[in-house]
Amino acid sequence: MQPVLGEGSDLSEKTINTSIGPPASATENWGFANGGNIGTRIPKLDGPQRISGKVSYVQDITRPRMLHGAILRAGVPSARIVSIDVSAAKLLPGVHAVLTAEDIPLVPFGHGRDNTALKQDFVRCERDELVAVAAEDEVTARKALALVKIELEEIEPILDPFSALEPGARQIHPLHDGNLVLNFDWSGGDISAGEAVSSLVLEDEYHLTWVTHCCLGVSGIIAEFDARGDLLLHSLTQVPFLYRRDLGHIVGLAPECIHIVQPTIGGGFGSKLDIYPYEPIAVFLAKAAGRPVRILFNREEEFIASPTRQPTVARIRAGMDDEGALTFREARFLHDNGGATSWGATTPFVMMQTISSLYRVPHASFHTQAVSTNNPYAGSFRGYGNLQATLAVETNLDRLAAMAARDPLEVRLANAQQAGDISSQGMVFRSCGFKECLRRAGELSSWEGKRKEWGLANPIGASGELRRGIGIASLLHVGGGAKIYRSDGCGTRLSIDHAGKVHLCSGSTEIGQGSETVLAALVADELGVKITDIRVTNDDTRQTPWDVGVHASRTSFIAGNSALKAARQVRTQLLTAASEIVGLPPEQLTLREGGIWDIRTDSAILDLGKLVRELHFSGQHQLVEVQVFYEPPSDYQDERFHGDVSASYAWGVQVVEVEVDMQTGVIQPLRVTSVHDVGRVLNQLGIMGQVEGGVAMGLGYGLTEEMLVRGGILANPTFRDYHLITAPEMPPVQMDFIETDDPEGPRGAKGIGEAPAIPTAAALVNAVAHATGAWINRLPLKPETVLAALSAEGIDSSTLVPPPIRNLAPEKEFPLPVTPSDGAEFISEVM
Amino acid sequence: MDWELGISGYIAPATLSAAVRYLAESSTQEYPPLVWAGGTDLMPRMRMRWLDSPEQGGLQSLLSLRSVSELSGIEVVGDMLRIGSLTTIEEMRRSPLISAHAPALAIACDLFASFQIRHAATLGGNLVNASPAADTAGPLLVHQAVVVCAGWRDGSVDERHIPLAEFWLGPGRCALAADELLVAVELPIFPDSGWVAYEKHCRRPAKDISIVSITLAVEPDGDGGLCRSSLALGAVAPTPLLVPQVAELLAEGGFGSKEGHSRASRMAAEAASPIDDVRGSAAHRRHLVEVLTHRALDGIAARMGYSDFNGYEPPQRMTITQSGSALTNCELPPMTPQPSAELQEGDIEVNFTLNGGPMRRNIAAGATLVALLREDENLTGTKIACEEGECGACSVLLDGRAVQSCLTLAVECEGREVVTVEGVYAPDGELHDLMEDMLIEGGVQCGFCSPGMVISGLSHFLNGGGGGEQELARAIEGNLCRCTGYLRLLSGLERHAARLGGGVGLE
Numbered sequence A: 001m002q003p004v005l006g007e008g009s010d011l012s013e014k015t016i017n018t019s020i021g022p023p024a025s026a027t028e029n030w031g032f033a034n035g036g037n038i039g040t041r042i043p044k045l046d047g048p049q050r051i052s053g054k055v056s057y058v059q060d061i062t063r064p065r066m067l068h069g070a071i072l073r074a075g076v077p078s079a080r081i082v083s084i085d086v087s088a089a090k091l092l093p094g095v096h097a098v099l100t101a102e103d104i105p106l107v108p109f110g111h112g113r114d115n116t117a118l119k120q121d122f123v124r125c126e127r128d129e130l131v132a133v134a135a136e137d138e139v140t141a142r143k144a145l146a147l148v149k150i151e152l153e154e155i156e157p158i159l160d161p162f163s164a165l166e167p168g169a170r171q172i173h174p175l176h177d178g179n180l181v182l183n184f185d186w187s188g189g190d191i192s193a194g195e196a197v198s199s200l201v202l203e204d205e206y207h208l209t210w211v212t213h214c215c216l217g218v219s220g221i222i223a224e225f226d227a228r229g230d231l232l233l234h235s236l237t238q239v240p241f242l243y244r245r246d247l248g249h250i251v252g253l254a255p256e257c258i259h260i261v262q263p264t265i266g267g268g269f270g271s272k273l274d275i276y277p278y279e280p281i282a283v284f285l286a287k288a289a290g291r292p293v294r295i296l297f298n299r300e301e302e303f304i305a306s307p308t309r310q311p312t313v314a315r316i317r318a319g320m321d322d323e324g325a326l327t328f329r330e331a332r333f334l335h336d337n338g339g340a341t342s343w344g345a346t347t348p349f350v351m352m353q354t355i356s357s358l359y360r361v362p363h364a365s366f367h368t369q370a371v372s373t374n375n376p377y378a379g380s381f382r383g384y385g386n387l388q389a390t391l392a393v394e395t396n397l398d399r400l401a402a403m404a405a406r407d408p409l410e411v412r413l414a415n416a417q418q419a420g421d422i423s424s425q426g427m428v429f430r431s432c433g434f435k436e437c438l439r440r441a442g443e444l445s446s447w448e449g450k451r452k453e454w455g456l457a458n459p460i461g462a463s464g465e466l467r468r469g470i471g472i473a474s475l476l477h478v479g480g481g482a483k484i485y486r487s488d489g490c491g492t493r494l495s496i497d498h499a500g501k502v503h504l505c506s507g508s509t510e511i512g513q514g515s516e517t518v519l520a521a522l523v524a525d526e527l528g529v530k531i532t533d534i535r536v537t538n539d540d541t542r543q544t545p546w547d548v549g550v551h552a553s554r555t556s557f558i559a560g561n562s563a564l565k566a567a568r569q570v571r572t573q574l575l576t577a578a579s580e581i582v583g584l585p586p587e588q589l590t591l592r593e594g595g596i597w598d599i600r601t602d603s604a605i606l607d608l609g610k611l612v613r614e615l616h617f618s619g620q621h622q623l624v625e626v627q628v629f630y631e632p633p634s635d636y637q638d639e640r641f642h643g644d645v646s647a648s649y650a651w652g653v654q655v656v657e658v659e660v661d662m663q664t665g666v667i668q669p670l671r672v673t674s675v676h677d678v679g680r681v682l683n684q685l686g687i688m689g690q691v692e693g694g695v696a697m698g699l700g701y702g703l704t705e706e707m708l709v710r711g712g713i714l715a716n717p718t719f720r721d722y723h724l725i726t727a728p729e730m731p732p733v734q735m736d737f738i739e740t741d742d743p744e745g746p747r748g749a750k751g752i753g754e755a756p757a758i759p760t761a762a763a764l765v766n767a768v769a770h771a772t773g774a775w776i777n778r779l780p781l782k783p784e785t786v787l788a789a790l791s792a793e794g795i796d797s798s799t800l801v802p803p804p805i806r807n808l809a810p811e812k813e814f815p816l817p818v819t820p821s822d823g824a825e826f827i828s829e830v831m
Numbered sequence B: 001m002d003w004e005l006g007i008s009g010y011i012a013p014a015t016l017s018a019a020v021r022y023l024a025e026s027s028t029q030e031y032p033p034l035v036w037a038g039g040t041d042l043m044p045r046m047r048m049r050w051l052d053s054p055e056q057g058g059l060q061s062l063l064s065l066r067s068v069s070e071l072s073g074i075e076v077v078g079d080m081l082r083i084g085s086l087t088t089i090e091e092m093r094r095s096p097l098i099s100a101h102a103p104a105l106a107i108a109c110d111l112f113a114s115f116q117i118r119h120a121a122t123l124g125g126n127l128v129n130a131s132p133a134a135d136t137a138g139p140l141l142v143h144q145a146v147v148v149c150a151g152w153r154d155g156s157v158d159e160r161h162i163p164l165a166e167f168w169l170g171p172g173r174c175a176l177a178a179d180e181l182l183v184a185v186e187l188p189i190f191p192d193s194g195w196v197a198y199e200k201h202c203r204r205p206a207k208d209i210s211i212v213s214i215t216l217a218v219e220p221d222g223d224g225g226l227c228r229s230s231l232a233l234g235a236v237a238p239t240p241l242l243v244p245q246v247a248e249l250l251a252e253g254g255f256g257s258k259e260g261h262s263r264a265s266r267m268a269a270e271a272a273s274p275i276d277d278v279r280g281s282a283a284h285r286r287h288l289v290e291v292l293t294h295r296a297l298d299g300i301a302a303r304m305g306y307s308d309f310n311g312y313e314p315p316q317r318m319t320i321t322q323s324g325s326a327l328t329n330c331e332l333p334p335m336t337p338q339p340s341a342e343l344q345e346g347d348i349e350v351n352f353t354l355n356g357g358p359m360r361r362n363i364a365a366g367a368t369l370v371a372l373l374r375e376d377e378n379l380t381g382t383k384i385a386c387e388e389g390e391c392g393a394c395s396v397l398l399d400g401r402a403v404q405s406c407l408t409l410a411v412e413c414e415g416r417e418v419v420t421v422e423g424v425y426a427p428d429g430e431l432h433d434l435m436e437d438m439l440i441e442g443g444v445q446c447g448f449c450s451p452g453m454v455i456s457g458l459s460h461f462l463n464g465g466g467g468g469e470q471e472l473a474r475a476i477e478g479n480l481c482r483c484t485g486y487l488r489l490l491s492g493l494e495r496h497a498a499r500l501g502g503g504v505g506l507e
């Protein structure tokens, strides 16, 4: 019964971290950090409340007289709505409101303005909302829905983008031009010039399917009206200010009449960027019932009715010259846009950055079409299209390297961007640690040795069923926000009260990523106070200043700069005031340990609270309070997608090592190495968590996760059959950070939130190819898929020489761009 | 909770005779009683049924087996091993008797779901549920188990024995009559010289339903030959499948040669009649049967010293052993015996200890523990993220063992001790050491999974768990986290293991 520490336990192996020091206790780390908090291991400031279950997520909040809402969904992918009879549901005791499309204003919303809260006339995908009820409890609400009689006339669904684009295909949504919803066209240079100097050309096609966020906390909202008629929403949105405006438009309220309180959020990953129908539905129900209404999904509903990653067919053609330099790259992506257009349709904006700018490619082009089908529709998801683009670019590059008999790491080094480069899309790489990331990842993973000793030619085990492989992939992502709105800024209000305690009010939202802790640490270091003496408010639109939202890995960078700017102003204000009081020049004073210190004598001379009280009550009658707005020095891209869209760019490299069972197709990830140019590490613990969490998500994308959409219907809406990575499957992750000290970043840092999830699947595919000789062009790499690829190439466990590389693209015609690009319109639309 | 387990009455008899008598008296009703053991199959099934057609609820009564003492216990009777049907998977996993005398079963229990499920799931439930993928099925088949069933006939308990190979009739159907209970499973003691091979082939090490499973038992005759072998396959036919043809072939000299093993493996694949489903295609399953059968034969032959297979060790997750698992040095402390209950209708009074204090309430018999905690007691630290037993966010300690409160009926906690995350704190009321350790290592991001992680961690340490890497990872394999990638959590647990060194308490 004695718990024992396993002898020879090598857990430390699991997270070898070369640049990171040993942990201290939480209380120690939250003390006065005279060397500064930034760069140390800072435990999450609100961690104690979270880990002990004391914080309230939306599922934990109830409001007086609150009713429970529920939604009836179509359950078929395509139909004409013949009739909906809700009379029996209305009569059920305990039911307070029953709504159909007849009962509400049908204001179109979503990026394509092709969605409404409840659907009228037509069903375009499985999840489509037909009826909503509010009742005394959830059970009654479900029972009421069971009493609704719906007559649907099913229509043959369109289930893939190719058939949706065929001439004469049924038009799914009257609003669009045929079934083409959006297309993005970008080109830089002259592809044929690139082809002319190529000694190798390779064309590949990749098939990437639906995956979804699986936030542990399911979606939910509480809507209620106060006595004045203002709307109070407990909402999980990660873009509160834009949300207020857009939701107001749908429900007919001015933004200032909407007060948003964000409960603790049980995971975001991009899923809360859009408005989804259940949100206005809750408002309409609250209005109809005259009582607060909460809608909470259950897990099946979360799977069926939340956003997904954009499924993509990616065609890529690229060339290389005799020196191993990339000569051109031509990419055409076809997106299954599903039954409605959310922000997910704009992912090509990010995809093209990887196509054009991850490496120096003299000539490149990118065409994307997002096409209506009767499948689920996508939204934004960590990486925002970059996982798909990176997979295509990085595996295609590895294959070119293999054709040229060059080492994949060498090829990447030879083509990598460098500091000072300006990409063909006009992105300016002021700081760039890409090459250092490549070299360091190679070192840490013992790349050279394993490339030689492993691989198809070197069977493992007594009967040789196993092979090992090592693969690499890189990433480029915005690291200093992304200017896709008129402003990419964030406001901060910072004050110090009469007790010397700091109040930090930031427009940015905490969705679990740890921004609150980083912001507090930045401020604490400027003001010389304990991080625990800072109260952060970031969840209430009545108090917080404007911010564009949590996305594009921007929070640490933008909100961090904003907080820093505020803290510096407060610091100056305090030192100037103190100098007058103590009669010493401000340069001789500093802020330390919650007080004013004399630098020369290295001693405390005035308590912070005392100083502030002095300012309040004596002659000055002054509050210590500033408000600032930080706007990054980035540009809007023009209609040709040209412009320096981010204030800084993040680079990273991952190496994945695998063992593959050649007879069962099972892949065992052995280790992941992740090296990132983060500008500067702000919080070691935070960044480790982001990297490991990202790797887990990337591995899920590559290995296990898949929404099985069959005939437009999700066949596996449960955790039983949708497989997230679990603890025993998680390989060790070793990581390191290249600190390029970004000139614009807060204390030199760049954003890192999305980056670690981006290249994992690509590195995995490359590692499996090294191990087996087979290139697999569809995810996830399920055992069956692996075996099918092996047998297609005629490889079995006795094969020692990989087959020659051939195009992975079928002969089939890929749809050509049909109209001039309208993708750029999405930028102006949000203005 | 957006569903209810509508139940019209509740009874928890103290004896087998009372239980089967009640069954006999009520089994002719239009809606016969629902026999409730661990509830891990029943609860998700009832939930799906209710969500599909909510008007169905409220027609059945529930017969709880919780207090029927004749159904528990693992013992050796003569040359037979007898396992009571109410024995939980975790109890079997840690039993020295099972490890020694039914090694294949011991391994299967080790690779069965997660701690939370194993603490609740019973042997009887696994067999009566009659899933072709049931994990105890293959091992019990190769161990030649016989099922003991009991009914009420002519005024007394009537037992009958059914060989396990004849027990299952199809998916979800078995030979148990509507008025019978499964009492125990009996199997001959497996010889010390015998070998077993087992693989549960699925995506994740244990958590998933198997795509295929294979169990092979070989009893050497001491002269380099075999006196018996037996191969069982799971998830490749309407019922768990014995493949006697293979045993015959092996007995006729097929064992120990590459040729023989290849023929036997092909034969096994031909015997399988799998289907396509979300977990795998029929062709893939058949292929796996062939590959895994070959590996099992080769692996055992290597261990038995056949020179053709010198040094062969099967890859991946196949276990080959003579002596079951190595976990048997830490048997679980017993649970508190539970009082019986007369047949009651309407709300039922339930008494248990909640976070150290008495808890008494009248609740519906079908109310889940998580609903009681969150909705009636306002203890919202226990989270809901799936309601199907897959995520672990709703974990609580029940008599010191982690279980999922979404799969647990509140009435079934009668007389027990329930601890939620709110009941876990340091003596000074501050953060519990385990929480501090997890926090310092960065194990908390959005925090939604955190309370469940804390409960799983505590359950692990409270029940004799140590600090090895794999052991810790398995301690939280029943808990999903979407944010952290688990490694910070594991470091936190490792840190806690180091801090403990000795004993561990809740406070």
Ligand SMILES: Cc1cc2nc3c(=O)[nH]c(=O)nc-3n(C[C@H](O)[C@H](O)[C@H](O)COP(=O)(O)OP(=O)(O)OC[C@H]3O[C@@H](n4cnc5c(N)ncnc54)[C@H](O)[C@@H]3O)c2cc1C
Pocket (backbone or CB within 6 Å): B034, B035, B036, B037, B038, B039, B040, B041, B042, B043, B044, B065, B085, B086, B111, B112, B113, B114, B117, B120, B121, B122, B123, B124, B125, B126, B127, B128, B129, B133, B134, B135, B136, B176, B180, B181, B182, B183, B206, B207, B208, B209, B388, B389, B390
């Ligand atoms: C998340 C999750 C993971 C799982 N993983 C696995 C796994 O890895 N491997 C596996 O094999 N199974 C797995 N299962 C299925 C389930 O846990 C097992 O089948 C379990 O053994 C069922 O036992 P129980 O006591 O919970 O049964 P219950 O749900 O209580 O009952 C199941 C059925 O058996 C009947 N029954 C139970 N006991 C008796 C008795 N003594 N006499 C007559 N009838 C009886 C019930 O009436 C019911 O029809 C999993 C389930 C879940 C929810």
Ligand code: FES
Pocket (backbone or CB within 6 Å): B383, B384, B385, B386, B387, B388, B389, B390, B391, B392, B393, B394, B395, B404, B405, B406, B407
């Ligand atoms: S396991 Fe109970 S809610 Fe997921």
Ligand code: FES
Pocket (backbone or CB within 6 Å): A216, A266, A267, A512, B443, B444, B445, B446, B447, B448, B449, B450, B480, B481, B482, B483, B484
């Ligand atoms: S911390 Fe978010 S799910 Fe684990």
